Amino acid sequence: MASQDRITTGGSSSESEEELPEPVPSAPAAQESTQTQGVDDLLDEIDGVLESNAEEFVRGFVQKGGQ
Amino acid sequence: MDTGGRRARSPGGLPPVGQGISVHRVMGTETEYGIIAPALPSANSTLLSSQVVNAYAATLREGLGNLAGTRWDYTDETPLTDARGYRMDRARAHPSQLTDESEELTAEQIALERGEPAEAAVLMNLVLNNGARLYVDHAHPEYSSPEVTNPLDAVLWDRAGDLVAITAMERIAATPGFSPVILYKNNTDNKSVSYGSHENYLVPRSVPFPKLAEALIPFFVSRQVICGAGRVGLGPLNQEPGFQISQRADFFENEIGLETTVRRPIINTRDEPHAVAEKYRRLHVIIGDANLHEVSNYLKVGTTALVLALIEQGLAPVPVLEDPVEALHAISHDASLTTTVRLTDGRMMTGVELQELYCEAVLAALPADADEQTRDVVDRWQALLVTLRRDPMDAARHVDWIAKLKVLEAYRARDGLAWTDPRLALVDLQYADLRTERGIYQRLARRGDVELLVDPADVARAAVEPPRDTRAYFRGRCIAEYPAQVVGASWDSLIFELPGERRLQRVQTREPLRGSAALTEELFDAAADAEDFLARLLSGPDRRVSP
Known part of the structure; x- marks a missing residue:
């Protein structure tokens, strides 16, 4: 649950298996390959369509059970 | 439309069922779509689902085609009949298992909720002129495809269902007085709930059910590596952060059983053939993820059809897993594809290795004159497994979970996001958003980042025309x-x-x-x-x- 996630994050330990990448301040400095360029384009495109309040939107997606 | 060569037709012009190693057999798919109306957070989901059905009906009435907004004929439905040879007591069944009774909210109740007279015609069920069924299943709109005879047609008429859903969604958005709904082709709300996408395969009744189950369990446990849809979050309650290969895996708790909504089993034993019961059974597969990638969908049904053919010929491998449910979860939880699971003979195998076992058995049994589509499925399966061994990320054009993971990893790298970041959960959700502008899969497809197998013009036709065979x-x-x-x-x-x-x-x-x-x-x-x-x-x- 979104709310639980946040509690876990605040709590501390949750990132056991995944190394957090250095929070690179999105400087496009040394990105030269066209592939990286493609990924940047893609993320720009997705940034433009992502729902604006991620946390609230995700929390609001509640479904009833199905098969 | 031409969907590939067919081999060895019987004299009546019917493709063979249960003869030879081929992808051709009667099959169909079912999709329960996730649904919300963002502006109405407390809206009743059965009510929203009925809006989808009625919006599509209205679109058809305006000239797209005809429909039967009719009573579903439940006479032949027997959801409590177990393929293992007995029936479940109705009183012991979970209410959601009583699928031969109508939905929780009746059409009359919905009319009342909408402030309309009870006799207003609210439709809960449509039979479409492409042979499909569009209806309210519990709290979700569901599209059940028409029966087709091969994987490519299964992809086409499954895609047609997405088009039906999109058409209904756009209609609601354009109708004054209605709050827009969003439909998602996914399988969990990532809180605690899962909803299904099912496959159905016609199998000769002469094949003993235990033979089907023993060979299918390890196949289904490992199949996710080629067709999982990817999920952010681990555990049925999303209790741990991380990424996993399958949307559905964590919601499965049993090896074999009759249930589809609780204690979900890897092998579902519902024995409701919807056909001549003495000749056929309908294998009801509930373990798949809903696919957006057409290649994932094609391989999901194509490889399953091939494994069924192996079983019918007595040629299927049976790598018995020590704990299939645990193996299902373990394979799903490792996107590096290196986790091994234990067999009862002591061997340790990865999900990819299990798939290779089945693929090799198919190759060994494949006739020299195999038809074009069968060969295409086998070639793609084989090539994909090679790619997955080398570097899974190279398969992003063909596999949902990999395409999704690639986007997620790009976000993590650019913005330094932890798996707990709600933006990653949003990417996961919005990947499956069916709106053409907002859906991330839709964006990838438009950019040419995924391989498409069916022509959009054929999809449009398949939404209003039935398969011919x-x-x-x-x-x-x-x-x-x-x-x-x-x-x-x-x-x-x-x-x-x-x-x-x-x-x-x-x-x-x-x-x-x-x-x-x-x-x-x-x-x-x-x-x-x-x-x-x-x-x-x-x-x-x-x-x-x-x-």
Whole structure:
């Protein structure tokens, strides 16, 4: 649950298996390959369509059970 | 439309079922879509689902085609009959297992909720003129595809379902007084709930069910590596952060069982053939993820059809897993694909290695004159497994979970996001958003980042035309030609009400390969009206529909 996630994050330990990448301040400095360029384009495109309040939107997606 | 060569037709023009190693057999898919109305957070989901059904009905009435907004004919539905040979007591069943009763909210209750008179015509069920069913299943709109005979057609008519969903969604958005709904082709709300996408395969009844189950369990446990849809979050309650390969895996708790909504089993034993019960069973597969990638979907049904063929020939490998449910979860939780699971003979194998076992068995059994589509599925399967061994990320054009993971990893790298970041959860959710502008898969497809197998023009046609080679043709065409006279329908029957006749006439379609265009098109073309059609159909020694 979104709310639980946040509690876990605040709590501390949750990132056991995944190394957090250095929070690179999105400087496009040394990105030269066209592939990286493609990924940047893609993320720009997705940034433009992502729902604006991620946390609230995700929390609001509640479904009833199905098969 | 041409969907690839078919091999070894029987004299009646019917593709073989249960003969030889081939991808051809009667099959179909079912998709329960996730649904919300963002502006109405407390909206009743059954009510929203009924809006989808009714919006599509309104679109059809405006000229896209005909429909039977009819009673579903439950006469032949037996959801509590177990393939292992017994029936579950109705009193012991979970209420959601009683799928032969109507939905929780009745049409009358919905009309009341909408402030309309109870007799206002709210539709909960449509049979479409492409032979599909669009209805309210518990709290989700569900599209059940028409019966098709091969994986490429399965992809096409599954995609047609997405188009139906999109059409309904756009209609609601454009209707004054209605709050827009968003439909998602995914399988969990990532809180605690899962909803299904099911596959159905026609299998000869002569194959003992335990033989099917023993070979299918390890196949289904490992199949996710080629067709999982990817999920952010681990555990049924999303209690741990991380990424996993499958949307559905964590919601499965049993190896074999009758349930589909609680204690979900890897092998579902519902024995409801919707066909001649003495000859066939319908294998009801509940473990798949809903796919957006057409190649994932194609391989999901194509490889499953091949493994069924192996089982029928007695050629399937049976790598017995020590703990299939645990193995299912373990494989799903490792996107590096290196986790191994234990077999009862002591061997440790990865999900990819398990898949290779089945792929090799197919290659060994494949006839030299295998048809084009069978060969295509096998070639793609083999090539994909090689790619997955080398570097899974190279398969992003073909596999949902990998395409999704690639986007997620790009976000993590650019913005330094932890797996707990709500933006990653949003990417996961919005990947499955069916809106053409907002959906991330839709964006990837438009950018040319994924391989497409079916032409959008064919998808548009498949949304309004039935497949020509199964009884879906008969169903769809009856609805197209005689919408006023068809008052009830199901997979294996159509009910006609003829003017001036007091009795309803029920036409059974219990043989899935009859009722095809080859057998009934002329009859439809020649008949003057419904009465004439039925008279022609039911007189004489005719086996165009039922056996």
